[in-house]
Amino acid sequence: MIPGGAEQGMMQIYLRVRPFTKEELCCNENQDCVVIEDDQTVTLSAPKGSATMKSSEKGIGLSIHKFSFSKVFGPQTTQVDLFEDTVRSQVFDFLEGKNALIFSYGVTNAGKTFTIQGTPKDPGILPRVLDATFHCIGGHQYKEMDLKPYLRNGAQFLDPDQVKQERTVKATILASVKEVNPSINLEFIPNIQRCDATSMSEATGDQFALWVAFFEIYNECVYDLLQPSLSKKRSSLRVCDDGAGNAYVKDLRWINIQNLSEANKLVQFGNKNRSAAATKMNHSSSRSHSIFTMKLLKIEGQTVKVISEFSLCDLAGSERCNKTKTFGERLKEAGNINNSLLILGKCINALRNSQADGKSSHIPFRESKLTKLFQAFFCGKGRASMIVNINQCASTYDETLHVMKFSAVAKQVGLSKWKLRNHFLLHIFDLRTYPELLDIIDNLRTRLLAERRKNLVQEVEIRKEMGDAMLQQILESEELRLRQIEELKESYAEKLEDTFEMFKDAIKEHAYQCAMNDLEDNYVPLDDFLKNCSSLTDDRYMRLYKEKCVLERMCEDKQELILSLEKRLIDLSQTLEDIRVGFLEKSADLEALQKKADEQVRYAVRLNAEKDREIASLKTQIEKLSQKSPVQPKPKKGFLANIKEAVTSPRKGASSRSLRKTPRTPRS
Numbered sequence: 093m094i095p096g097g098a099e100q101g102m103m104q105i106y107l108r109v110r111p112f113t114k115e116e117l118c119c120n121e122n123q124d125c126v127v128i129e130d131d132q133t134v135t136l137s138a139p140k141g142s143a144t145m146k147s148s149e150k151g152i153g154l155s156i157h158k159f160s161f162s163k164v165f166g167p168q169t170t171q172v173d174l175f176e177d178t179v180r181s182q183v184f185d186f187l188e189g190k191n192a193l194i195f196s197y198g199v200t201n202a203g204k205t206f207t208i209q210g211t212p213k214d215p216g217i218l219p220r221v222l223d224a225t226f227h228c229i230g231g232h233q234y235k236e237m238d239l240k241p242y243l244r245n246g247a248q249f250l251d252p253d254q255v256k257q258e259r260t261v262k263a264t265i266l267a268s269v270k271e272v273n274p275s276i277n278l279e280f281i282p283n284i285q286r287c288d289a290t291s292m293s294e295a296t297g298d299q300f301a302l303w304v305a306f307f308e309i310y311n312e313c314v315y316d317l318l319q320p321s322l323s324k325k326r327s328s329l330r331v332c333d334d335g336a337g338n339a340y341v342k343d344l345r346w347i348n349i350q351n352l353s354e355a356n357k358l359v360q361f362g363n364k365n366r367s368a369a370a371t372k373m374n375h376s377s378s379r380s381h382s383i384f385t386m387k388l389l390k391i392e393g394q395t396v397k398v399i400s401e402f403s404l405c406d407l408a409g410s411e412r413c414n415k416t417k418t419f420g421e422r423l424k425e426a427g428n429i430n431n432s433l434l435i436l437g438k439c440i441n442a443l444r445n446s447q448a449d450g451k452s453s454h455i456p457f458r459e460s461k462l463t464k465l466f467q468a469f470f471c472g473k474g475r476a477s478m479i480v481n482i483n484q485c486a487s488t489y490d491e492t493l494h495v496m497k498f499s500a501v502a503k504q505v506g507l508s509k510w511k512l513r514n515h516f517l518l519h520i521f522d523l524r525t526y527p528e529l530l531d532i533i534d535n536l537r538t539r540l541l542a543e544r545r546k547n548l549v550q551e552v553e554i555r556k557e558m559g560d561a562m563l564q565q566i567l568e569s570e571e572l573r574l575r576q577i578e579e580l581k582e583s584y585a586e587k588l589e590d591t592f593e594m595f596k597d598a599i600k601e602h603a604y605q606c607a608m609n610d611l612e613d614n615y616v617p618l619d620d621f622l623k624n625c626s627s628l629t630d631d632r633y634m635r636l637y638k639e640k641c642v643l644e645r646m647c648e649d650k651q652e653l654i655l656s657l658e659k660r661l662i663d664l665s666q667t668l669e670d671i672r673v674g675f676l677e678k679s680a681d682l683e684a685l686q687k688k689a690d691e692q693v694r695y696a697v698r699l700n701a702e703k704d705r706e707i708a709s710l711k712t713q714i715e716k717l718s719q720k721s722p723v724q725p726k727p728k729k730g731f732l733a734n735i736k737e738a739v740t741s742p743r744k745g746a747s748s749r750s751l752r753k754t755p756r757t758p759r760s
């Protein structure tokens with residue numbers, strides 16, 4: 093019988109409490125908040141200062157909570173123990189052609205990834221499932237790689253080109269990762285031996301092909317983690333329907349693996365992609381759900397007989413919006429995480445209720461990508477289990493309590509109903525009296541109603557929280573949009589500048605190219621160039637020499653001219669000096685002559701006056717004479733005419749005197 097078969101069909105919910113780290117112990121995180129009562133029950137006591145304690149002090153809510161799980165694993169639990177007690181049975185299912193699903197749930201830093209992937213020294217569930225699978229199918233592996241999973245539950249045959257492509261893709265991914273092999277000490281292997289499926293294949297000659305995919309769901313978008321993220325923006329994949337009502341991720345990359353080493357490299361590749369994307373988008377990788385899926389194809393000849401699926405889902409951290417004080421993108425992110433977790437919780441609850449009641453109820457798996465992809469599990473096609481991880485830190489108590497409430501919603505209803513049903517059946521057979529039966533039924537009904545009410549209150553609380561978050565989101569979306577517009581503007585301006593610079597560079601490059609082309613066209617070998625240069629130099633020299641001679645001649649002429657001009661100038665100066673001396677001499681002569689002339693004028697004036705006086709006396713004498721003898725009076729002439737007449741006419745008396753002529757000075 094398969095281990096765990098007693099609860100086949102029930103969803104198992106396990107609790108793993110991780111140990112304190114040294115730092116946490118130093119920081120006084122250990123305040124006995126988590127007490128493991130037994131292997132199914134845990135008590136949580138609110139530490140001082142926590143919101144839960146404050147509420148309980150105000151009379152709202154309790155400070156101590158008790159929770160039950162399928163099994164509780166304490167801090168001492170090893171990875172091997174956990175695998176043995178939780179997943180081993182699902183590996184059997186998987187090898188036998190059934191589907192298996194494991195969720196790892198909890199707040200950030202609670203140990204989800206440690207549980208699923210572990211460390212190279214202390215491998216988690218995933219490498220152990222892979223190793224167990226390879227251990228079982230070893231020697232029966234289908235090597236061709238030409239039968240590949242298709243849509244959700246199908247397989248397709250690949251032609252040689254497609255196979256080649258598959259091999260190239262795989263080789264490229266594997267080559268980009270350094271090998272770090274986990275040291276797995278598979279203590280359980282002797283127990284597994286060969287499971288039914290593989291031992292049967294020994295007889296039938298069936299072979300197995302294992303294909304894996306690794307993807308994440310972030311903000312309700314699916315991203316392939318095995319696709320190298322070359323571009324800045326990753327493209328999301330669509331979740332489609334295969335036509336038979338099964339959801340599958342379209343264009344998801346599936347890689348055929350042959351051993352654990354290859355599988356580890358793919359996990360590393362996916363992890364690197366995940367954290368790179370998280371860094372680019374400025375969020376922590378624990379804000380997305382990461383899903384590693386294996387598909388096992390059981391092949392007979394070249395026909396795929398059975399396909400089974402094993403998925404391990406590392407759920408996003410369940411931090412709540414009001415605690416993390418998130419805004420904008422973070423708020424949207426938190427809203428999406430909370431929403432998908434809420435729907436997951438509802439699906440699990442609905443599944444449990446329908447199983448317990450034996451009635452089918454509406455399961456809202458289409459409301460989120462996560463539940464849509466795993467809807468088959470919520471419809472009973474395959475077994476799902478959840479490992480709830482918590483730390484014991486006082487500082488994260490409120491978050492841990494929330495996780496417990498969530499998983500307890502999922503677990504307690506089912507668990508209590510399961511227990512109640514067993515209890516009820518026991519009593520039916522052991523009943524001795526009818527009233528006792530009625531009491532029990534009443535009691536059961538009351539407890540059932542109480543449980544339902546509690547669930548309802550919790551759902552209302554979560555819905556209110558989400559409503560508040562949405563409201564906050566709407567209020568901040570405006571601001572965010574404005575900021576985005578600003579950023580867009582800036583980025584466009586930058587782009588414009590870049591483009592401008594690019595054009596400038598291109599133009600420079602073009603000019604440079606043109607210059608280079610010209611250089612090539614006009615290329616002259618060095619010898620020719622030197623020859624040309626020398627002939628050119630000779631010609632030029634001759635020309636310059638001639639020019640120099642002409643110029644020298646011109647200079648000489650000019651010099652001569654200057655000399656002759658200077659000589660002439662000296663001559664002229666001499667002549668001028670002579671003239672000046674002559675002029676001075678003449679001036680002196682002239683002055684002397686002037687003086688003489690002046691003297692002669694003065695003399696003439698004096699003479700004239702004497703003459704006038706003489707004329708006057710003569711007139712007087714004439715008058716006297718005429719008075720004595722009458723004579724014809726002479727016609728009256730002018731004074732000068734009289735002088736002239738007196739001068740020119742021959743002297744009649746002794747009194748007449750001749751005028752001395754002034755000798756003229758010859759002019760030099």
Ligand SMILES: Nc1ncnc2c1ncn2[C@@H]1O[C@H](COP(=O)(O)OP(=O)(O)OP(=O)(O)O)[C@@H](O)[C@H]1O
Pocket residue numbers: 109110111167198199200201202203204205206207377378408409481
């Ligand atoms: N059971 C354990 N035993 C020892 N160490 C553990 C255990 N569980 C978790 N740890 C350690 O605690 C730290 C946090 O664990 P882990 O990274 O798995 O948390 P997480 O819930 O996946 O966080 P996140 O959501 O941020 O990715 C790691 O250093 C891990 O090695």
